[in-house]
Amino acid sequence: MDNWVLKGVRNLVNETAETKEISPTQVKVKVTHLLISNFDALIFNGDVAAQYPKTIGRFAVGLVTEVGEQCYGVKKGERVYLESAKSCGSCYNCKSGKRDRCDDIQLAGRDFDGFLRDFVVCEYTEVSPLPDSVDNLQALCIEMVGIAENIYDKLNLSAGQRVAVVGQDCLGNIIAQVLQYHKVIPIVIDNNPGNLEKAKKCGIYYAFPADDAIIDNVMEATNGNLCDAAVYSASSRLPISLPSRIIGKKKSLILSGFTSLHSAFDARDILEKDLTVFGVTSAANYTDSVINMLLHGAVNTDCFDKEIISQFDPVRVLTERCENISSSANSKLTVLKMIF
DSSP states (O other), X not given: OOBEEEEETTEEEEOOOOOOOOOTTEXXXXXXXXXXXXXXXXXXXXXXXXXXXXXXXXXXXXXXXXXOTTOOSOOTTOEEEEXXXXXXXXSHHHXXXXXXXXXXXXXXXXXXXXXXXXXXXXXXXXXXXXXXXXXXXXXXXXXXXXXXHHHHHHHTOOTTOEEEEEOOSHHHHHHHHHHHHTTOEEEEEOSOHHHHHHHHHTTOOEEEOSSTTHHHHHHHHTTTSOEEEEEEETTOOSOTTHHHHSEEEEEEEEEESOOSOOOOOOHHHHHHTTOEEEEEOOOTTOHHHHHHHHHTTOOOOTTSEEEEESSOOHHHHHHHHHHHXXXXXXXXXXXXXOOO
């Protein structure tokens, strides 16, 4: 059985996985589809630290092949989403019963073994059954939608307020769609015309290039008030100083996603405007609400460029992803089809 283990930087090897018996509270899942993400590429390239050896692969869908006798709500043969982020269980908040406020969210492929393997044995609470109407591609985007929902919760905005979303890779696009689902008005900014066109196809009205007219365009879209908040996608090739220029005083700026690029803030706007800056990079405990959102059409994934590969070399795929992280190619969804 395949099990792709990262031994060191760009040292990914296929080891035969040991057959593992399940406990009464565990399930065994055959991985069927895995999304190769920027996060996976950054771990592969050594830009995100992981403790080796580690099986990589953060986002996956599979079929349940075995179920322990004390598992509830999960059946053999059921299609499930494998949780890619979970609470640590050991911090103060987790021990106090507030796992949704965990101080050390654990991520698949970095903190615990990921899903680039044939079979996964895990606790039944670490998988979520998928309705038939949520297809595999939508399911692979569950955590990205959860990150967007996490951002919306932290911004605590009201309907009609305007948020700049800088960078329209897949995550940036999903963030804009989720904000619009909650009746917050996204103003998306990207220098790739194709990404702006995808945003418009998803119903985003305000979509601007980051050119010399960007301030004027934002002012017109906000009736001269600038934005009520901004979200910067870390894989964007746009200046990280841009979002702080287009939001008003005492507003929030959120950084999200993963990148290998090192950027420097222009502290002047942050200090003069008294901005609050923080990061959102995971969505533990959001899966159930996200599946419900997908059932209600909150996010359209049909507009994304897709590459579904059934015959693949993970080393080659991850190497190509590393090369494309800082380019417009990062807006493509690359899916490994692992069952025939």
